[in-house]
Amino acid sequence: MSTDSTDKSPKIYRLGELLENAGLISEAQLQTALFDQQIYSDLKFGEILALRGWVSQHTADFFVKYNRQELIILENKRLGDYLIDADLLTPEQLVMILDEQKVNHMMFGSLAVLKGYIKQQTLNFFLKNILSQVNGDRQFWRTTQSSKVSLVDRPLDAKLTQPSEMDITSAKQTDPSEIHWIN
Template structure:
């Protein structure tokens, strides 16, 4: 996960508080500097103390192979109860609708929360193979620049204006996303709207043609 961000930025990214609530928390801290942001969001009743403890003390130290399942993650955040989880499983069995779609449809979980969990738990894929490349050759990767957008303006400002090589792409219900390596072994997924293709690091046209369909 990105480093050096405030708790309100993290909570906003995960979808646990809104942009307006994040702004209000910062205003409150400016008026009452003796109160930490963690205490302010709890006092407002936006987030439980147990949720903050999980995000600040446990989540950063969880290894990839020990990350909680999605139901466990949502329960840690205080977003669903055992009763609600049981209801989701019964509806799933009857309709075949995914858990992600159901918890969003019921209004219990924000899509941003699911995106955050997915990006933390799904490993980046290798750069996709390029057609008509000679056997044994390496496909030329794409270089992209991170743009200043609503998604990057808070916790990812240290990446804005920098160039990264795309490690992989995927499409889903939230649109196309690209994976970049921001530090050795540290990957993040970004919506394609937050990056601009600088160049193809090679001469094969297939890669460039592929990325031209993002928009």
């Protein structure tokens, strides 16, 4: 049976590939665990990773469910909920991020990465593979992955950022020791 290129069924990955794509294990850890699996054939791959302390058993189980398409994707679930389900965030870390989000209005995932709770690669995996199933291609995912437009391609926009002649002459007339906070 040949696979047609128009086949829309999602590709099934091995657990190690998924975890590596999500930035949760390295290629070296993947190869080591595969070697261990040959020796300890009675252990599942996720169990080997958990025994080595590279991911929790709960994290491995989450990704197995995702891979088997058994993960329940709900519209009202948010990124933080999925990260807690995957054992990548604690409820306390979730609360800390939400509190900080109220102050600085940054996106949840950005704060999780900045605080060092997850890697950028892990955030990208969740946005692209899990949350996009609920919300379609979110605008913030498309914009972060789109090509940037150079100012060379758009010289009119660049001119708008330059000070006008009037601003330059008025700046020369002010006392240099005087600081103007508001015009």
